[in-house]
Amino acid sequence: MTTFLSRLETLREHAAAVVAEGIRDGELGSASHAEIAELLAAAGGVGRWVDAALIEIVGEAQARSEGPRDDRLTTHLGCHDVSELVQRAALVGPQTATRLRRAASAVRPRESRLTGETLDPLLPALRSAVLGGMVGLDGVLAVAEPLQAMGSRVGREAVLTADALLAAEARGEGPEGAPPACPDLLRVQAQVWSVALDQDGAELRERATMHRRSLRLGSPTAFGVPVRGMLMPEVAAQLERIFDSLLSPRGRVAFGGGAPDGAGCNGAAAEDEGAWSDDSVPPLDERTRPQRQHDALATVLTVAASSGALPMVGGAAPTLVVTVRAEDLARDRGYAHVDGCEEPVSLAAARHAGCSGVIQRVTLSREGRVVAIGTEERVFNRHQRRALAARDGGCLIPGCGVPAAWCEIHHVEEHARGGRTHTDNGVLLCWFHHRFLDRHGWLIRMVDGVPQVRAPGWNDASGRWRRVTRSATRLKDAVLRR
Structure with missing residues (x-):
């Protein structure tokens, strides 16, 4: 057993004891309003450290599941792909497994396919914030998805600048002295950076949006007809305005x-x-x-x-x-x-x-x-x-x-x-x-x-x-x- 695995097992046992004792003793019912907020902050902090571990482990599993099929980690463990492995081992849903994989691709070091050397992660400053317990899975994706959508249209230096500033905001070290930013605020700021840096990407985004737009009525059931799809932003905004007005x-x-x-x-x-x-x-x-x-x-x-x-x-x-x-x-x-x-x-x-x-x-x-x-x-x-x-x-x-x-x-x-x-x-x-x-x-x-x-x-x-x-x-x- 590796030291990392041993420590995670110890952490799991300790967490189980802490949670069980806290609930059994009824501490939540006697906690003050301020203590409830502090409990949320403490539990969220623990969750971010767990997210950091999951992102790293999933990233390692992805790296070992590339190349010839017979040599892949997933093949040795009897899984079709990394998502199936993550779902079975971590007991998470397919959406969470996919999100962990996307996060790992953004903050994990990469390997050059030409030389085999280890390269810096796409967003190194964000990685430091993750390993520092300040950014969890939601925060990683809030920053990574807008910045990664720019692709090669924006120079590497500009991306690193945005990465550093957004990571500082996540740690509460931004220029305005604000407290650590939550994922929703990070997403807004990352989108602003994306729009400012990627002036040529509007048309490409429009094409992708038009291609993915959809509205489907599912098969009727005894409880109604399910609806699913993807609305273009301006259509969704118009619908939101109608909802608000009514x-x-x-x-x-x-x-x-x-x-x-x-x-x-x-x-x-x-x-x-x-x-x-x-x-x-x-x-x-x-x-x-x-x-x-x-x-x-x-x-x-x-x-x-x-x-x-x-x-x-x-x-x-x-x-x-x-x-x-x-x-x-x-x-x-x-x-x-x-x-x-x-x-x-x-x-x-x-x-x-x-x-x-x-x-x-x-x-x-x-x-x-x-x-x-x-x-x-x-x-x-x-x-x-x-x-x-x-x-x-x-x-x-x-x-x-x-x-x-x-x-x-x-x-x-x-x-x-x-x-x-x-x-x-x-x-x-x-x-x-x-x-x-x-x-x-x-x-x-x-x-x-x-x-x-x-x-x-x-x-x-x-x-x-x-x-x-x-x-x-x-x-x-x-x-x-x-």
Whole structure:
């Protein structure tokens, strides 16, 4: 056993004892806020030393796995390649194995293929920071990838200068006297150096980006359709802007306070003036950021399809066709089917499509013959949409903030049950609140053509019905009436 291996085994045993004792003794629960931060820093420091060891060992394994196949380390150990060896021995995933190999290629000494002599690593200053325990795997890649992308277009001296300055920033020895930089900050600085030094690389990067751009829809599963791909930077930035515009909190309204309940029109509860406040805490949104981004993308697709600016498909705008048996819809049991998707969807999806789109009834005989085709029914026209935008101002659910132009129109009383396609029966809802209206607890009713909402119990235990709007004009009127 080598001394290095012996010491690593000792370190592993000591680390196991330290971690086990610290957790068993409950020290984390009694630690102060400052001590929690110190514990994170200490554990991160240990992790960087472990990263240094892994990078060195993986680099050595790569060096021994070149040349004739029979002489390779991986062949002797029964592995196809270094990645498989790293995954099996270190018990890491394939992504981590690949990242360790990339890091090793940047900071490990190289061997000349012509002379066999040992050459300096590509980034010697970064290597020193790694061996000094100041830079871990994330930091290495944050610096190495932008600098290595420049290739031979930038002179070696310029690369070494950037390497030295970035390593100093990682150690906390930069010219500004800032503390040690985290990987995200190192990545930003390395990208700035790359752009400054590699003026001719923009076109090459553009070619590589264009070549790798992709968006793939995977095979449908019982839980949805997976998406994967690579967006061009400006496309991703545009999508991020759209996400920010739809997901940023604004126009927040919360229920609470106000006058006691009273009789309103048709026996409805009186309006609570406290509902007009827009500076209180918004209702909780339990969606994760990825879920909210999914819903924002669904909104974008709906708006784009209904904009009239997309090419026609089959003589009409791109239309999502959802079919369902009338009997299943009436019983509220069974499945619906989306044209182009193998997996069935819920009846809630069918109701959502029917509420925001149009319904065409097709009658089939028992043998499957088409015996009757109804006309398309009940879509709100552009004049009605403008009127609803003036009345509601955006998504009717308090705290949502999605503007009117991005909303769908919901039939408060379903059209299939006699509800009219009239402004007295329509309200603006964003895609999320429309699609899951029957699940998130908000109730909507119309009183003399004015929508009222009742919040779920966790948001307002009083159970009051209240008028809500985001229309600036209506809000101003409400203020002036006070």
